[in-house]
Amino acid sequence: MATHHTSKEAPSKRHDSAGTAAATASAGASAKQDAASVTKPPVPPKVHRARHSKAAGSRHSAASTQSRMPRIHLQPGEEAPAPTLPADSPEQLGRVAVLDITPSRENDVFPVRVELGETFSVTAQVFIEGRSKIGATAVLRNPRGREMLRMPMACVNPGLDRWAVTLKAGEHSTVKPWDEEWPALRRQLGDWSLIVEGWEDTYASWLHDARIKVDVHDDVENALDSGANLLSRWADRHDAGLSASERRTLREAAERIADHSLNGHERLAAADNEAIERLHVEHPLRDAISPSHPKTVHVERPKSSFTAWYQFFPRSEGATRDPQTGKITPGTLRTSVSGLERAAAQGFDVVYLPPIFPIGVTNRKGRNNSLVAGPEDPGSPFGIGSELGGHDTVDPQLGTMDDFKALCARAHELNLEIALDFALQCSPDHPWVKEHPDWFRHKPDGTIAFAENPPKKYQDIYPIDFNADMPGIERKVERLMDLWIEAGVTIFRIDNPHTKPVRFWQDVIAAVTRKHPEVLFLAEAFTRPGMMRALSYVGFTQSHCYFPWRNEKWNLDDYLLETNSDEAFYQHNTFWPTTPDILTDYIRDNGIAGHAIRAVLAAMGSPSWGIYNGYELIENRQRPGYEEQQDNEKYEVKVRDWSQAGQYGIGELLASLNRIRRAHPACRSYHDLNLLPCEDESIIAFIRHVPAELTGTGKPDTVIVVVNLDAHNSHQAVVHLELGDYGLPTDRAVRLRDELTGREFDWGWDNFVSLAPWADVAHILSVEY
Structure with missing residues (x-):
């Protein structure tokens, strides 16, 4: 079932090149690089690498892993930030655990497939020990390794540590194989990589505790001094992608929160306000960055998913x-x-x-x-x-x-x-x-x-x-x-491909697309689910x-x-x-x-x-x-x-x-449809939604379809719309336009619909943002 969590996502902002490099560094980078990329406290820590044990040899072991973990020397009273830990093999976990990423290739053999510019949902299980706050970020890179998209994930099920985000690989295109632009578009196709980065959200953890301590006057000085050090370190983090003015904002906040001439609430307010929260959303301090091992997403050409066919003899x-x-x-x-x-x-x-x-x-x-x-x-x-x-x-x-x-x-x-x-x-x-x-x-x-x-x-x-x-x-x-x-x-x-060996089609499609990567295959196969899935694995892009x-x-x-x-x-x-x-x-x-x-x-x-x-x-x-x-x-x-x-x-x-x-854009994806509740058995309603970050227009795109399945009688129903799930205002009516007739409607949470086959069999409603 397709899921939508984009309304809960924080807005993304492009990181500078230094931030990108730090955020996506290989998990196998040196411990010295790890420590430098993760922490820059006011007093730079000394990083030492333990000598490699001869007994361990070249064979991977827990001891050899431990020898490469960063050791940080701290000043008295200074708190150690969580480090980024090396993870050299798929079974190794980072400082923050990242598990069960979906979608994932079948048996680590057949990659998931999307059309260029098609939106799709990614989820992962992300967690850390204790009660520390964490965050997660999804990163897409094209076949040449260039980072193309970085999006914050939202926690959609805290009890199961489930995080989710909607992504898209590249921009939607209408370029055809015979167009002059085809060679440039072709370079965007192929195997992209998806990485989920888990990280400790040190600021959120600190703020949660600091608010409580200041309110009840419990160990206020230590709590606020810790916050001053944290903000100073945040301002110096290249990974955060901060501008000069944003770094200045954090340093000024650090100075004010460290000012003992102010009372606790005044000091806390320097770090607990809209300006700092905006930086936390757009440029967070990310400790213990723990990238997953890459997942493959195979990006296919336009018309591989979004197609309108017409047949004649x-x-x-x-x-x-x-x-x-x-x-x-x-x-x-x-x-x-x-x-x-x-x-x-x-x-x-x-x-x-x-x-x-x-x-x-x-x-x-x-x-x-x-x-x-x-x-x-x-x-x-x-x-x-x-x-x-x-x-x-x-x-x-x-x-x-x-x-x-x-x-x-x-x-x-x-x-x-x-x-x-x-x-x-x-x-x-x-x-x-x-x-x-x-x-x-x-x-x-x-x-x-x-x-x-x-x-x-x-x-x-x-x-x-x-x-x-x-x-x-x-x-x-x-x-x-x-x-x-x-x-x-x-x-x-292909007529009746399920009556021929699957391996036959695998060989033929591979040989044809090796020479002609633009060629697509449609399977005319009405058969069992296993066979349909196998035909898809071996290269049939679409199917009856x-x-x-x-x-x-x-x-x-x-x-x-x-x-x-x-x-x-x-x-x-x-x-x-x-x-x-x-x-x-x-x-x-x-x-x-x-x-x-x-x-x-x-x-x-x-x-x-x-x-x-x-x-x-x-x-x-x-x-x-x-x-x-x-x-x-x-x-x-x-x-x-x-x-x-x-x-x-x-x-x-x-x-x-x-x-x-x-x-x-909402009509172009196989991964953005949700049903809308309505009680009448002859009325079906569903919604497609793409968040503003992924439409290419700067605005969200939401399409609601309501259809009367009875071709002879009128039907009425109340259609429920969970406004907040789609980023729609919850305190006022939403203006909708029927794309079939041009009429306009105001919708809220529960909406009366009447459809008569002699007038309108359906509404196709778009939200006017």
């Missing part, structure tokens, strides 16, 4: 029907430019094409997956391969390779990426059947077995058998993908998921939290309301309002979402007995009258949703 795009004969003239790659333009106008940024390869003739499927194809039936594009070629050939009925390259070039002009479906399967007519018969599974009678997914049968498809020559198949697929990448493809949508069947409030609540959680450091669920293979009962039964409801949930419930064309025309006729469309486009050419789309308003809604998503 080139053979249907621009298809016409002769009004006299009824004969259909299919579309081509050239006429498919209209699909690109429609996708761009609606604000999508990836166009996904099904296979564009030659289609086999043997066992070709007819309309609605019938076993007998008529003379005009084009067959399924997933029955790949004929005498005209296989996976390396453009179907001549669609055009040529040059036509495909021109389509990609036009897509790039429209700022669209082309995703190509790569189905690793063959028709009986595919050249591989003769060239590599050992690549297919045979029955005992010597015939090749066609594909099955009982009760479904795919008589027009031969599945690949990976047992005989997996290395050879890998090399072939790598060369094929290189071919299409050179033509302009930047994303592959079970969103189409999550239609009631209780399972939508669960699925939104599952999708937007730590699970998304690996698996990025992409929400598609429909696909050529999926048309649910909900879409069938709920008309225009149902299409609008599911579009809002998909676009706002996941950073990655997709639409299969025809959604704008309310194509919701179900094939009897199946959750798929009647007259499935997989088996025939569709002739659509796009001039009718305006009467439904869905196309305009899709454009609005994509506009809203682009405008709000």
